[in-house]
Amino acid sequence: MATEGLKPVASLLLFLNFCMYAIVASIGGWALNVAINHGFIIGQGLALPANFSPVFFPIGNQATGFFVIFALIAGVVxxxxAIAGVHHVRSWHYESLPSAASSALVAWGLTLLAMGLACKEANLEGRNIRLKTMEAFLIILSATQLIYILVIHGGGGSGARTRT
Known part of the structure; x- marks a missing residue:
């Protein structure tokens, strides 16, 4: 069939996206660990400072806390x-398309949200190289995840659908 030619493209995008999402989740986990290790500790008799934020990160800027949390969620999802998409690429049949497409769309939506926060963080300045790497990966992932969704929709109907 003509759509069988899209299967290698989908496989390549799936592998690329999985690797990039794993890197984003790893860097996000590192940043969350730094924030937990250097967080504000309240002892007996101490009160919260006036400008205390529960998403305070000692690295980066004011947007880093929100960016890291949403990037970590987007990375894991x-x-x-991508793991769920492996089943669709292996079978490449109409019945496996809805689960792969819906999970890819949810991941893309979360990636776009994290990308928006990455753009805000980049605009504020004052971040380290790991956060810049995570920003760049999320910007790239927002495009490659969309291309993956379009590819699986272009080739997802290769199997004949029968109604009973």
Whole structure:
């Protein structure tokens, strides 16, 4: 069939996205660990400072806390969606398309949200190289995840659908 030619493209995008989402989740986990290790500790008799934020990160800027949390969620959901997409690429049949497409769309939506926060963080300045790497990966992932969704929709109907 003509759509069998899209299967290698989908496989390549799936592998690329999985690797990038795993890297984003790893860097996000590192940043969350730094924030937990250097967080504000409240002892007996101490009160919270006036400008205390529960998403305070000692690295980066004011947007880093929100960016890291949403990037971590997007990384985990994106990696899980890539694993779910393996089944569709292996079978490449109409019945496996809805689960692969829906999980990919959820991952893409979370990636776009994290990308928006990455753009805000980049605009504020004052971040380290790991956060810049995570920003770049999320910007690239927002495009490659969309291309993957379009590819699986272009080739997902290769199996004949029968109604009973």
């Amino acid at each position: 994106g990696a899980a969606a």
